[in-house]
Each structure stands twice: as C-alpha cells, then as structure tokens.
Amino acid sequence: MKLPTTIGDLSAVVSGILLGFNLPSTAPFWMCIAGSFFMMIIVKAFFGGLGQNFINPALAGRAFLMASWPTRMIAFAQPFSKVPLISKIDAVTSPTALSIIKNGLEGEVPTKMDLFLGNVSGCIGEVSALALLIGFVYLLIRKVISWRIPVVFIGVTGLLSYAFGGSEGLFTGDFLFSILSGSLFLGAIFMATDYTTSPVTSLGQYIYAIGCGAMVFIIRKWGGYPEGVSYAIMLMNVATPLIDKITPPKKFGRRKA
Amino acid sequence: MSLLKVSAPPHISTKNDTNVIMLDVIIALMPALIVGLLFLGTEQCLLLQLVRFLLYWLNICGQS
Numbered sequence: 001m002k003l004p005t006t007i008g009d010l011s012a013v014v015s016g017i018l019l020g021f022n023l024p025s026t027a028p029f030w031m032c033i034a035g036s037f038f039m040m041i042i043v044k045a046f047f048g049g050l051g052q053n054f055i056n057p058a059l060a061g062r063a064f065l066m067a068s069w070p071t072r073m074i075a076f077a078q079p080f081s082k083v084p085l086i087s088k089i090d091a092v093t094s095p096t097a098l099s100i101i102k103n104g105l106e107g108e109v110p111t112k113m114d115l116f117l118g119n120v121s122g123c124i125g126e127v128s129a130l131a132l133l134i135g136f137v138y139l140l141i142r143k144v145i146s147w148r149i150p151v152v153f154i155g156v157t158g159l160l161s162y163a164f165g166g167s168e169g170l171f172t173g174d175f176l177f178s179i180l181s182g183s184l185f186l187g188a189i190f191m192a193t194d195y196t197t198s199p200v201t202s203l204g205q206y207i208y209a210i211g212c213g214a215m216v217f218i219i220r221k222w223g224g225y226p227e228g229v230s231y232a233i234m235l236m237n238v239a240t241p242l243i244d245k246i247t248p249p250k251k252f253g254r255r256k257a
Numbered sequence: 258m259s260l261l262k263v264s265a266p267p268h269i270s271t272k273n274d275t276n277v278i279m280l281d282v283i284i285a286l287m288p289a290l291i292v293g294l295l296f297l298g299t300e301q302c303l304l305l306q307l308v309r310f311l312l313y314w315l316n317i318c319g320q321s
Contacts (some may be wrong), residue, residue, distance in 0.1 A: 007315045010279035016311040017286050025297040050275065077280040080299055128292040130304045135285035144281045190286065252267065 011050050015039055018058035018190060021125020022183070022230070023065070024076045031069060037063040051196050055237040058109050059191055059230045066230075074099070078122040094121045097181040098257035102226040115180035136189045145193040148202060149209045154186040156213025165221060184216065187229035197237040204240075204247035211236045 006012075019035050040063030047053045066073050078094045097110050097120060110120045118128025125132075139145045158179040166172025179185075192198060192212055200206045212232050219228025 005315070007312065009275040010283065011275060012311050012315055014279050014282050014286070016288070017283065021286070021289065021293070036314075040311065040314070077297050118296050124293040124297060125286075125289050127270050127296055128289060131288035131292040134270040138285045139281060144280045144285075149297070186289070190282070 009050060012040060015044070015057045015061075018125070019061045021186060021190075022058060022062040022123050024073065025124050026075045026123075027072060031065055031072060034068070035065045038064040051109035051131075053196055054241075055234050056191050056194050056197050059187075059234050059237075062230050063234065073105070076123070078121050079119050081126070096120065096122045096226065097177075098220065099226040102220070105126050112176050112180060115177070123183060126186045129180050129185045132185040132189055136185075139189070145189075146202075146205070148205045149193050149198060149212075150188040152206055153192055153212045153216075154184060156210050157184060157216045160214060160217035161220070165217070178217075178220075182220075182227045183229045187233050188212070191230075192233050194237075197240055199240055199243045199247065201247045201249050204243045206218060207243050207247065208236050208240065211239065213227075 012082055016036060019039055020032065023031065023035070034204045039057040043055065043057045043060040044050070048148065062073075074095075076094065076096055097115065100109055114120050116129050120130065136150060140147060156176045161178030162173040162175040163171055165178060166174070192209070199205050215232030215235055216228050219225060219231055223231075225231070
C-alpha cells in the first residue's frame with residue numbers, strides 16, 4: 001500500500017489518549033491493545049482514515065471493550081488506592097456515583113465537591129470536572145471548538161434531570177449532581193465536538209447537542225446502563241448526516257429567488 | 258496534510274492544520290491526565306503504553 005504516513009497529524013495520539021481516558025485504571029494492557037486496534041483499524045482506517053469515520057473512534061473502541069469485557073470495564077479503582085503496575089493483587093474497586101444511585105449498591109455517594117475536583121472512582125479521564133473544564137477553556141481560547149455543543153449538551157442533560165429526574169415529582173432532580181457525575185464533561189467537551197462526526201452549521205450543532213443531552217438523560221433514567229454518555233454521542237454521530245441534510249449552510253453570493 | 262475543510266461559510270484561511278488542532282487538543286487533555294495520574298495511581302502508565310503502541314502500529318502501517 002503506497003499511502004502517506006498520517007502519524008504526523010497527531011489524530012491517532014488524540015484518539016489513543018481519549019480511549020485511555022475511557023478505561024478504568026485497573027484495565028490490563030491487552031485491553032488497550034484490543035480497543036485501539038478496533039478503534040484505529042476497524043472504525044477509522046476501514047472507512048478511509050481521518051475525516052471519514054462516521055462515529056467517534058474512541059467511543060466505538062470503548063463500546064467494543066464494554067461489550068467484550070463488561071466486568072473489567074467497570075472495575076473502577078478507588079482514588080488514592082496505591083496499585084503497583086505489575087501485581088497479582090486486585091485493586092480496591094468501588095462503584096461510581098451513578099451506579100450507586102441507579103443500582104442501589106452499597107457505598108457512599110460522593111459529595112459534589114469531590115465530583116468537581118475528581119476525588120471519586122471512575123474512568124481515568126472522567127473523574128475531575130475541573131481539569132476537563134480547564135481543557136475546555138483552553139480549547140475555546142484557541143478557537144479549536146465552539147461553545148455550542150458542550151454547553152448545550154451539558155445544559156440539556158442537567159435541565160432534563162432537574163425537571164424529570166427527581167423521585168418526588170417534577171423539578172426535584174439534582175442539576176449539579178447530574179452534570180458532574182459520570183463522563184458527561186469528558187464526552188461533551190472532547191468527544192461530541194469531533195469535527196468529523198458533528199454537524200457543520202450552528203443550527204445543526206444545536207440540534208445535535210440537544211439530541212445528545214436528551215439521549216443521556218433517557219439512558220440514565222430508563223436504560224440498563226448507569227451511564228449513557230458514550231452511547232448517546234454515538235447515536236447522535238450516526239444521525240449527523242441527516243442533521244446536515246436538513247440544515248444546509250447558507251449560500252453566499254446568490255440572489256434570493 | 259492539507260484537506261479541504263467542510264464548514265459553514267464564510268471561510269477564513271489560516272495556517273491551522275490538522276496537527277496544530279490536534280496538538281491543542283492534546284494540551285487541553287493534559288490537566289485531566291495529570292489529575293487521573295495523581296488520583297488513580299501508577300496503573301495510569303497504561304495510557305502511555307497505549308500511545309506508544311499506537312505510534313508503533315501506525316509506523317508499521319505507513320512503511321509497508
């Protein structure tokens with residue numbers, strides 16, 4: 001195959017970091033290899049490489065691993081439990097805040113401050129909302145992404161959880177808890193904003209982000225999984241061509257008919 | 258790699274290329290990486306292994 005080497009565009013590095021962020025820290029190394037193989041070869045290379053994939057590669061890799069090794073994917077280490085790199089002892093694991101609430105598991109629900117700073121169990125990249133927000137602000141300053149998708153996505157999830165997520169009727173849900181828990185910040189800032197798999201126009205991006213937020217709420221409330229961010233984004237990724245079709249960009253340099 | 262970028266008009270021409278954008282994304286991911294390292298421990302080295310594996314694999318693909 002006489003194809004140019006595309007390692008220099010760094011997109012594979014970003015995908016690799018994002019897949020790593022989606023794994024629990026107890027994941028064995030061969031899961032990383034299997035996940036990145038699926039992500040790079042099947043999802044990205046088979047469809048034509050950068051800019052041609054129809055769903056987010058890192059999320060597809062995560063979904064592949066979730067379907068293949070579900071118990072290993074939810075073996076989240078407790079924060080500050082020292083785990084040596086090579087060890088036969090299983091790490092101390094604990095359920096995430098969302099799975100405690102969803103499945104009624106034993107365990108203390110973390111405070112909002114812990115959720116904000118990252119002192120909770122979860123995937124590597126999702127624990128700290130603060131650190132992800134710092135990254136978001138940097139990307140906004142550098143104008144790499146626009147505020148639309150992340151802000152609308154997080155806002156819609158929070159508002160729907162506030163309105164319908166409470167156990168004592170309407171408008172008793174917990175807005176802050178619903179947006180700080182799980183991988184909502186990671187997904188909304190770094191995955192939903194992928195250029196390839198999100199709509200082109202700003203109107204399309206609003207539709208996409210509202211769809212993502214609503215899907216997260218629906219999966220969290222009625223779905224089988226405690227966390228639905230990855231599946232919500234993938235579903236809206238697949239809907240992106242349709243959204244682009246109904247929201248075409250304005251044509252410049254043409255008289256109104 | 259300079260591709261025709263598909264986005265809503267009007268278009269502005271800049272020196273930004275894919276690797277500039279991706280480098281920005283990598284920088285933006287660093288705070289979360291550091292926090293993950295601090296809070297969840299040494300097994301985070303898996304992440305570095307993953308990146309190393311990707312670089313290695315893509316080099317093979319490019320040369321063959």
